[in-house]
Amino acid sequence: MQRLKNAALNMKRLPIISRLLILAVVIVVSIGVLLHWTRVQAPDSSHAPLELAAPPTGGDFTLDSAAGPVRLSDLRGQVVLIYFGYTSCPDICPTNLVYIANALRALQPAELERTRVLFISVDPERDDPSRLASYVGYFHPNILGLTGTPAQVAEVAKHYGAAYRRVDDTGSAMVYLIDHSAFTYVVDPSGRLVQTLGHASPPETILAAIRTAFGAEP
Numbered sequence: 398m399q400r401l402k403n404a405a406l407n408m409k410r411l412p413i414i415s416r417l418l419i420l421a422v423v424i425v426v427s428i429g430v431l432l433h434w435t436r437v438q439a440p441d442s443s444h445a446p447l448e449l450a451a452p453p454t455g456g457d458f459t460l461d462s463a464a465g466p467v468r469l470s471d472l473r474g475q476v477v478l479i480y481f482g483y484t485s486c487p488d489i490c491p492t493n494l495v496y497i498a499n500a501l502r503a504l505q506p507a508e509l510e511r512t513r514v515l516f517i518s519v520d521p522e523r524d525d526p527s528r529l530a531s532y533v534g535y536f537h538p539n540i541l542g543l544t545g546t547p548a549q550v551a552e553v554a555k556h557y558g559a560a561y562r563r564v565d566d567t568g569s570a571m572v573y574l575i576d577h578s579a580f581t582y583v584v585d586p587s588g589r590l591v592q593t594l595g596h597a598s599p600p601e602t603i604l605a606a607i608r609t610a611f612g613a614e615p
Contacts, residue, residue, distance in 0.1 A: 436586050446489050446579035446596045453582060455560035455590025460543040460553065461515065463530035467515070467543055470588060475511045476610040477584040478603070481559040483520035484532040485571055489579050492597055497581065498537040500603035511586070512607055514540040519554065519561040520575050521547055557590070585610040 459468040469477065478497060484492035497514055504512060516533050518524035520545045524532075525587025544550065554561065561577035579596035583606045592606050 412599045416483070425601055435523065442521070447560040447562070447576055448559040449560060449578055449580065451555070453590060453593055454556055455584065455588075456556040458549075458553045460545040460549060461526050462541055462543050463526040468557065469515075469584070472585050473588055475513050476586060476607050478512075478514040478607070479517065479557060479582040479584065480514065480559070480579065480580075481517045481519050481554060482579070483518050483526055483575050483577070484524050485520065486577075489577075489596065492531070492556075493579055493581065494547075496598065496600050497600070497603055498540065499600040500607065501537050502538055503600060503604050504607065506564060508607070508611065509539065511611070512539060516540055516542050517550065517553060518542065518544040519550060519559070519577050521545060521550055541571045543573065558593075583607070585612050 430526060442537050446451050456466065457470045461467070463597065478496065480490075480493060481491070484490075494516070501509060501512060501514070514537070516529065518529055524542075524544050527546060528546060533540040533542045545553075553559075559578050559580070561575055564574045566572060566577050581594040581598065581603065582590055583592040583594065585591045591610055594606060598606075
């Protein structure tokens with residue numbers, strides 16, 4: 398009888414232990430990803446994020462993913478976070494993506510199912526859909542990498558006020574960097590741009606923005 402009581406007690410404890418183990422793994426992976434990308438990509442802190450090019454208005458667009466074309470309007474019913482960056486970004490993009498990923502992990506399962514992040518590359522010369530898919534896969538499965546022709550990317554960036562420019566770096570193996578704004582754009586389930594979050598917004602702020610876009614209390 399005592400063994401049965403002990404077994405029942407252990408079963409009750411198991412979900413709590415599992416959650417603690419999962420949390421520990423998430424923290425370790427998040428830190429590891431951030432350190433990996435800032436180390437491998439030879440960070441240059443002199444390239445601070447740019448300001449918005451113009452007040453963002455939002456709007457529909459279609460760009461390419463590794464799985465095929467993605468149209469923003471096809472994601473109606475979901476909260477969509479849009480972030481412009483590139484896979485060779487030394488530190489700004491990894492920082493924001495880690496914070497976004499941590500916010501996603503804090504969502505309830507039903508909320509997460511209706512939340513998508515679009516990482517739009519402003520470096521289409523180097524970032525093809527396959528490379529983008531590998532990159533965003535380090536952070537969270539709900540992050541989707543998108544790109545297009547330079548003209549297509551520029552058109553989408555214009556609607557969201559995103560600024561970027563190429564900076565030659567001939568002294569390194571990367572050849573050039575991209576200075577870019579680092580805002581996260583929050584689109585509600587009806588497709589409206591409802592909020593713009595600044596660079597390095599903490600996960601708690603991102604989480605509140607997602608829930609506000611759903612119409613819930615933050």
